[in-house]
Amino acid sequence: MKLTRRFALAAAAAAMMATAAPAMADLKFGVAAEPYPPFSSKDASGTWVGWEIDLMNAVCAQMNEKCELVEVAWDGIIPALTSKQIDVIWSSMSITAKRKETIDFTNMYYNTPTVLIGAKTGDLDITPAKLKGKVIGVQVSTIHEAYLQKYYGSAGAEIKTYATQDEANNDLAAGRLDYVQADGSALDAFLKTEQGTACCELKGQVADDPEILGEGVGGGLRKEDTAIKEKLNAAIAELAKSGKFEEITAKYPDLVGKMITPKGM
Amino acid sequence: MPRAFFFWGIMADKPGFPEILSFSPTGYGDELAWAAAISISIAILAYALGLLIGIIGALGKLGGSELTQKVLHGYTTLVRAVPELILILLLFYAGTSGLNALLAEAGFESITINGFIAGVCVLGFVQGAYSTEVLRAAIQAIPIGQIEAARAYGMSPFLQFRRITLPAMLSFAIPGMANLWLIVTKGTALLAVVGYTELTLATKQAAGNTKMYFTFYIVAGAIYLCVTLLSEQGFGWLERRVRRGQRALT
């Protein structure tokens, strides 16, 4: 009796693990396990939705590959790639020279301007000198953090880093921060929420620095995976040609006209 | 009116409070329940793995060669001196990439270890060190005469362990093991930091999506608390059961 009960438990555990461990050999797309609307977030039924998720599905359909979405912590997403827990970083990661030292990227699949938002009471002038002594929030290990450290940190602003963009937005709404810097379209989505409308407004675009702010968002890849890179690039180019990018963007009215996507030849 | 709004806000962050926890597609109740099930499964498997390591470790520490004892001593000291969170980060990244590097050397395909299994292994590894100590102390607390008597009866070491050592040590081990179970259930929350969606991270995602931070963290806390209280009841019952026939301690 005891033995059978133990077996039943073991079987249940094995079944549990089987459901938790889907079939192998799919292409694993790593997405940061955090809400980053409108690009990627989990809806109330537990499925991932957003512009970037739609694009992922379109790319996979184009390549005729089975893809699997894997949730990873943003601050561990590059290690997750290099240690082969995932095959592609598909999480609004900007292509920068610094990251290229460690990993490779597909071609750009979207690009948005970099903006600062802040409390409605604050100044609209956002030059570094003006923000001396202010507290600016940013997601850790993003191009924006590097940018803020270089221009605003050195000018006397305090930079606070957050594990997720959502936490930084929340602290801005709480009044703990004066400003937040991030991708224009992600912050635009935040400003349209009830929380965002109540507290904050767009302050403007920061002065460009291509070296830090990079050349847009691409899929992160291991350097040796050139075959995957070529396949993904071909799929992105094909989707650009067929107008799929515009089709996906049309589903997100907030994004229309706010972002640059690859143009078909 | 503002005052009423204020209290409503404190209680539930926002209108729409009860529905958001429902099990319907628009509520997060089902997500949290599933995440809680994952957390508990990880805790159970990690606890079992820790117990297995603990039994081997305790026997090794008591009866193993000098070398085995040294190795085990190093293991338990190291694990107890480094924060669990750092061990999780180290093993989560180093474990997978180290394993893959070894597999690559040996000419095998690289494998991916999903978060569930990695979580179980990491927490089990940490639990093992604590279990080793608890079980070692419990075995040492058995009056030596009982073991000598068993030996005098000519029992084989295995029979001796099964018939004498195990039942006799249980009553000493259960309070410590109960404590370890509570530690591992709460320890699963640390997997949120490496991005594995168990109860705490699911809560954070739901809270971030709905902006109802207060509501969701309190619900998550209540779930953990229920698990703890139920477990305490269970272990209390177990302890009374194994202590049948023993004199009361106080």
Place this chain on the structure above:
Amino acid sequence: MNSLKLAAKILIYGTLLIVAALILYWLVFHSRWSWFVEYLPLLIKGLWLTILLLVLSVVLGGLLAIPIGLVQVTGPAPLAWAAKTFCTVIRGTPLLVQLWLIYYGLGSLFPQIGMAYPGFKENFMWLIRLDGFYYALFAFTISFAGYEGEVMRGAFLGVPRGELEAARAFGMSPWKVLTRVWFPRAVRFVLPTLAGETVLQLQSTPLAFTVTVMDLMGVTSKIRQDTFRIFEPLMLLAVLYMCLTFVIVWGFSFVEKMVPQKR
């Protein structure tokens, strides 16, 4: 039998040597430490914050634990019940959830309070602008108080009744009984466990980095993300925490030797 033992010995030694050799090989040929000098000032600041968090939360939490333990033994019943509930809730939920509830939960309440009371933002700016450090300190303090309150309860109960009765028979006031006999005796029970509790508290402090505190953990995770090196910063972190652990254990054993153990 003997040859079997020898084989096992060779196997264990062999594995250990291979692992050690692999780690050494990696340390010498693959690890990169060039970031160390650049981040040294930040690391020192982080170490200071970690120590500050630990010491303050242990001292404040320890002080808070005394009344929490005491009222559970003496009553009155509502206070005893409240203290017991507090301990159960703190010990029954993960510290990470408590920390996030306090930091992000309160943070999300501020705008709502501001809507209800328009003056809130001006009058309580200091509260809104409170650094993550203080939230972490608060969470760690009540957590330590919860665990240690339970220990103190046991310690107060552990003092032999006869001693308390003797003190009362001397005509000591209840306050005097507490300060002269009951509390000093209880503390002596607690002292040997305090080292272990403090080590456990040290191991909880890295969680502070999840609420923007740049403690040791926060600094190393910044290093990890800036340099894309995973193992070196984590290894350094593990070694630093080990050192801190040994300092705590050594320090407490030193203190324990100073306190006379008369029975």
